[in-house]
Amino acid sequence: MQIGIIGLPYSGKSTIFSTLLKHKTEEPGGKLTTERGIVKVPDERLDKLTAMFNPKKKVNATIEYLKVPGLDKDSSQGLSSQFLANLKTVDTLLIVIRNFENEIYPHPLNRVDPKADIILINSEFIISDLAIVETRLEKLNKMILKMPTDKDKKEFALMEKLRDHLEQERPLREMEFSEAEFQLLRGYQFLSAKPALYVLNIAENMISEAAAIEAGLSALLTKNSALTTLSAEIEKEISDLEEEDARVFMDDLNISEPALNKLIRTSYDLMGFISFFTVGEDECRSWTIRKGTNAQRAAGVIHSDLEKGFIRAETVHYSDLISHGSLNACKDNGLLRLEGKEYAVKDGDILNIRFNL
Ligand SMILES: Nc1nc2c(ncn2[C@@H]2O[C@H](COP(=O)(O)OP(=O)(O)OP(=O)(O)O)[C@@H](O)[C@H]2O)c(=O)[nH]1
Ligand SMILES: [Mg+2]
Structure with a gap:
């Protein structure tokens, strides 16, 4: 499952991609090659489970992002075959839309007009x-x-x-x-036809207006599309700071978490993904499945043996575990269920697969 990052020249693709991956960005107008990277899906629930079970390892779900250059404003020739070929494997589009002024790297049509850019693309x-x-x-x-x-x-x-x-x-x-x-x-x-997440890249001094700007564009959203706002420059700064300093910086700006986290979660939702968890002393882990996946198939995501030899899934929902404090308390209250093969796994389920080979 891949998300392709596209957008007009100088819209902020490289800044967003490299911040997602916490790498240095190349020069604007730079390399015309695609780059790919695996990104962790931030999940507060997994953090809480990790605090509860104190495992040796915490493993987040991941999404693969692909930066695809070559969407040019000059459409007289149509989209380049290279660009189209690069998007072949991509399931979902992350379309960076520019909403900042920058005289050194101007918009290719010399305008800042997110609405017009969304329509153009x-x-x-x-x-x-x-x-x-x-x-x-x-x-x-x-x-x-x-x-x-x-x-x-x-x-x-x-x-x-x-x-x-x-x-x-x-x-x-x-x-x-x-x-x-x-x-x-x-x-x-x-x-x-591909689901689209529009990422509005706004100027640093406009983040307080983000909600109003989003509302102004909401009429352009159709089924299978979503919109989220960030300032790529601010996100880059946050990711360059140590955790403590980042906290102070965000407090100053009155933001509770990096907007990139929301971007990652939104792309995850848009792709129709949900997470279930496995917990234990060795590892607490978040797994990715499509909405509606049954328990046996979900077991197969962990390991094919678990799917083959599936007997039952011991299941408790994250919110029940948190409100009762421990697996034992959930058991005592009848919240630890034994589900069969056909059970449709819910977002936030904690599973323990019983199997026999
Ligand atoms: N002021 C401001 N500048 C930004 C922002 N985001 C990106 N830029 C600047 O705009 C320029 C282009 O950003 P890139 O991330 O290289 O854009 P790109 O879409 O990868 O550009 P190409 O690959 O050349 O098409 C860089 O100089 C960035 O520093 C932003 O939120 N605010
Ligand atoms: Mg670039």
Whole structure:
């Protein structure tokens, strides 16, 4: 599961990426290669569990981010094939939108207008998707004329539906698809169908206005998209400081945690992920599953043997454990359940898998 970081030139992609990874950034306008990095998903619950069980190791869930350069303001040529190829493996887009002035590195269109940038980027994707759909419709049309099949006719009808939607300048991510349609569309990698997290990169002196700015853009949000605000420069400063100094710095700015934490959690949610935990003296750990995953499959995320030999999942919810103070107290109060294979694991469940090989 990967998130691709994209955005217009000088929007702050490298600053955000390198801060996510706590590395130094390259010069603006620099390297045109993609870079990838694994980032821990911050989770206060895991911190509390770690304090309770005092294990040797704490292991956070992770997300992989990919910085994908090459989204240019000059769209006369369309999106570059390199850019499109780089986005192939990406499930979700993190779109950096600029909302700061910087005379040395000006916006490519010499403007600070987040609304216009969101529309511009979406229309690039819509145009690119529309070209794919039209090519496919032509091809299907020929195939159906030669030899009509149900399969091709179905796909033709679906492609027409996509074309109508795209022609209204709407991204595909807001459409509902059946499972069969979804499978049919998978191979096409439509950009406007990927879930999108807009990250508004605002000037350092504007963070107190963040909520108002977000509200002003909320009308642009569709299904499968979200918006979060940060100042890349501030986030970079926080990450460069020792924990103690960072605390003081954040207190001064009246912020309770780095905005990057929220960004990471929001991208996790947008991808449809939830976490369950395992706890013990050796290790407290957060695991990633899709919403709706059953207990047996969730066991397989830990180890394939646990899935194969699955018997039951001893389950207690994080909030019950915290409110009762210990696993034993949960047991005494009937809060430690034995769940079977088909149990849909909930966000915040603590599991202990009983298995037999
Ligand atoms: N004032 C201000 N400057 C910023 C902010 N974020 C980034 N910058 C500056 O803007 C310039 C471009 O930032 P980058 O992170 O390199 O942007 P980029 O999107 O990676 O740029 P390219 O890779 O060249 O397309 C750098 O000089 C940053 O220091 C911000 O929040 N406020
Ligand atoms: Mg860059």
